[in-house]
Amino acid sequence: MRQLLVLAGLFVSSLSFAADPLTIDVHRDANCGCCKAWISHLQDNGFKVVDHVETDMSAVKQRLGVPPRLSSCHTGVINGQFVEGHVPAADILKMRKQPDLLGAAVPGMPAGSPGMEYGNVRDAYQVIGLDKQGAERVISEYPTIE
Template structure:
């Protein structure tokens, strides 16, 4: 084997070993109302960040939220599931990636309401908002991350 071929093979092996963990990110199963454009924009945000998103349209989002343990105080427009975690609303891809890497003991993450400036809600206005984590046993959410416009 020539030294050139050895270097090529070594480089290829290093490239495979160096693939980041998020490259194997599980599929995001997103439930949304068929008429919601901001939900589609959020899915596009995730796809641009390397996630695969499967969109499921339903007119009964209330039933989806109940099924996944999303309380009214955490609710937004769409509900998704990724690797066993519930993602409610306009949660940034970076927070989902962190959730999947750290694997905290939470049911999921939520961005309640539809804050301007969150992924999928780029309206030109910027609201402060928090990404909340919650568990099914304790419905009191905790701040997972905050976005402020200071």
């Protein structure tokens, strides 16, 4: 009986460990409403967010290696990879399975992307991965919805 209790305890322990949320650091401007909405999207999808209010987002992006052509309003960091702009939570998980990527980005601020949901309109957009050699590749594509 004692062995069963020990095994049950290990099983429950491993379940709680597996359920621990992924932590992402998010750097944003204090006055940005869509950044807060993107943070809510991440939290709703099981991420633990550490919120950093910044005064110089350009310096943050430069330090993290985000190219200006992939830039958006906020920048996240998870396990050393950057997450630029309104990247859906599911695509952050995809990116994490690709350790050759420096990060992933949704350039600009496309309507309908997480944090930019206004009505039923969604602009077409891509989630772009940037590898360590500077090459870009599409991780996901989202079509226009009107």
